[in-house]
Amino acid sequence: xxxxxxxxxxxxxxxxxxxxxxxxxxxxxxxxxxxxxxxxxxxxxxxxxxxxxxxxxxxxxxxxxxxxxxxxxxxxxxxxxxxxxxxxxxxxxxxxxxxxxxxxxxxxxxxxxxxxxxxxxxxxxxxxxxxxxxxxxxxxxxxxxxxxxxxxxxxxxxxxxxxxxxxxxxxxxxxxxxxxxxxxxxxxxxxxxxxxxxxxxxxxxxxxxxxxxxxxxxxxxxxxxxxxxxxxxxxxxxxxxxxxxxxxxxxxxxxxxxxxxxxxxxxxxxxxxxxxxxxxxxxxxxxxxxxxxxxxxxxxxxxxxxxxxxxxxxxxxxxxxxxxxxxxxxxxxxxxxxxxxxxxxxxxxxxxxxxxxxxxxxxxxxxxxxxxxxxxxxxxxxxxxxxxxxxxxxxxxxxxxxxxxxxxxxxxxxxxxxxxxxxxxxxxxxxxxxxxxxxxxxxxxxx
Ligand code: FCB
Numbered sequence: 001x002x003x004x005x006x007x008x009x010x011x012x013x014x015x016x017x018x019x020x021x022x023x024x025x026x027x028x029x030x031x032x033x034x035x036x037x038x039x040x041x042x043x044x045x046x047x048x049x050x051x052x053x054x055x056x057x058x059x060x061x062x063x064x065x066x067x068x069x070x071x072x073x074x075x076x077x078x079x080x081x082x083x084x085x086x087x088x089x090x091x092x093x094x095x096x097x098x099x100x101x102x103x104x105x106x107x108x109x110x111x112x113x114x115x116x117x118x119x120x121x122x123x124x125x126x127x128x129x130x131x132x133x134x135x136x137x138x139x140x141x142x143x144x145x146x147x148x149x150x151x152x153x154x155x156x157x158x159x160x161x162x163x164x165x166x167x168x169x170x171x172x173x174x175x176x177x178x179x180x181x182x183x184x185x186x187x188x189x190x191x192x193x194x195x196x197x198x199x200x201x202x203x204x205x206x207x208x209x210x211x212x213x214x215x216x217x218x219x220x221x222x223x224x225x226x227x228x229x230x231x232x233x234x235x236x237x238x239x240x241x242x243x244x245x246x247x248x249x250x251x252x253x254x255x256x257x258x259x260x261x262x263x264x265x266x267x268x269x270x271x272x273x274x275x276x277x278x279x280x281x282x283x284x285x286x287x288x289x290x291x292x293x294x295x296x297x298x299x300x301x302x303x304x305x306x307x308x309x310x311x312x313x314x315x316x317x318x319x320x321x322x323x324x325x326x327x328x329x330x331x332x333x334x335x336x337x338x339x340x341x342x343x344x345x346x347x348x349x350x351x352x353x354x355x356x357x358x359x360x361x362x363x364x365x366x367x368x369x370x371x372x373x374x375x376x377x378x379x380x381x382x383x384x385x386x387x388x389x390x391x392x393x394x395x396x397x398x399x400x401x402x403x404x405x406x407x408x409x410x411x412x413x414x415x416x417x418x419x420x421x422x423x424x425x426x427x428x429x430x431x432x433x434x435x436x437x438x439x440x441x442x443x444x445x446x447x
Pocket of ligand 1: 176229354408409
C-alpha cells in the first residue's frame with residue numbers, strides 16, 4: 001500500500017482508505033418485540049433488577065430499526081465509505097435454531113439496499129453479544145453445541161444476504177464475553193465462573209472457525225475475519241517480576257485469541273496457567289485448532305486502552321481516563337498494537353473496527369454539541385494509525401465507535417460514544433462537532 005506523502009504538515013491517508021463508523025444491533029435497534037424477533041440474553045439481563053445503570057434496556061435504544069433510513073442519510077452526509085453494524089441473531093432465528101425468520105432478514109436487506117444506494121460499503125458482524133435466550137437456556141457458550149448452532153445461523157445469513165455483503169466479521173470481542181460475561185459478570189449472562197469462562201473462550205473461537213468454513217463452502221467472493229479487542233500490556237516497572245506478569249497478562253488479553261486464530265495453537269503459558277484439569281483444556285478436541293485457524297482474509301482490531309501490569313499481577317493506571325473508568329487515553333497504544341500484530345502474525349490486512357471514547361455531551365441552546373475531547377482523541381489515534389501504516393502496517397480502514405449514541409451495555413444510556421447525538425425522548429439526531437470534523441477529514445483524506 002502506498003501512503004501519499006503530502007506537503008509537510010497534513011497527514012494524508014490513501015485515496016481508497018475506508019473511513020467508517022460502527023454500531024451494533026442491540027445497542028441501537030430497539031424494536032425488541034417486532035417482526036418475530038426472539039429474546040436475547042441482553043433482554044433478560046437488562047430487565048433484571050440492578051444489572052444496568054438506571055435499569056436501562058435496549059427495548060427502544062436509538063430506534064434505529066424504524067429510523068435506519070434517516071441514519072443512513074446521516075452516514076452519506078458525513079461521507080462514510082464503510083459502515084460496520086451487526087446482525088441480531090434472535091431476529092433471524094428467534095430460538096437460535098431452525099428456519100430463518102423472513103421479516104428479520106428483510107430488515108437487514110432494507111439496510112443493505114440503503115447502504116448500496118448511498119455508496120457505503122457494508123461490514124456485517126454476525127454476533128455482537130445478543131445470544132438467543134433459548135440457546136443460553138440450553139447451556140449458552142459453555143455448550144459446544146452453541147458453536148454448531150452459530151455455524152447454521154451464519155450459513156442462513158450468508159445464503160440470504162451474501163450478495164450484498166463484501167466483508168463479514170464473525171464474533172465481536174470474544175474476550176469481552178469471556179471476561180465481562182463469565183469472569184466479572186457485569187455483562188450478560190452475568191456469571192462469575194473462571195473455569196466456565198475459558199471453556200466459553202474455546203467455544204467462541206470454534207464458532208468463529210466454523211463460520212469461516214461455512215462461508216468458504218458457500219463459495220462466494222466475500223471476505224471474512226474475526227473482530228478482536230486488543231490491549232497492549234506493558235510492565236508497570238522495570239522489575240523482572242513485572243515483565244513476567246505482563247507477559248502472562250498479554251497471553252490472556254491477546255495471544256489466547258491471536259495465536260489460536262493465526263498460528264493454530266493456544267499459548268503454552270496460558271494453557272499451563274489454566275492447568276490440565278481446567279474445563280477449557282479438557283474441552284479442546286482433536287481438529288479444533290485447525291477449524292479455529294481456518295484461513296481468514298482480514299483481522300479487525302478494536303483498540304481502546306493500554307494495560308499496565310504490576311509485579312504482583314495487578315494493574316494500574318498511568319494515563320488520564322475517559323468517562324469510562326476502564327479507559328486510559330493513550331494513542332501510542334494504537335501504534336504499538338497495530339505494529340505488533342503485523343510483526344508477530346505477518347502482513348494480514350487489518351481494519352480498525354472500533355476506536356472512540358465517551359464524552360459529557362450536552363445540547364447547547366444553539367443546537368450544537370461541542371465534543372472537543374472526541375476530536376482530539378480521534379485525531380491522535382488516527383495519527384498513530386497513520387504512523388503504523390507508514391511503518392508497513394496494512395491498515396485498510398478505520399471505524400469510529402460509534403456512529404450514534406447508544407445503549408452502552410451495563411452503563412445504559414449515560415455514556416455517549418457517538419459522532420451523532422441522540423436526544424432519546426424525541427429520538428432526534430444532532431451531529432456533534434466531531435461529526436463535522438470527521439466529515440472534513442474524510443473529504444480531505446486526512447488532516
Ligand atoms: C466495545 C464493544 C462495543 C462498545 C464499546 C464501547 O467493547 O464492542 O459494543 O460497547 O466497547
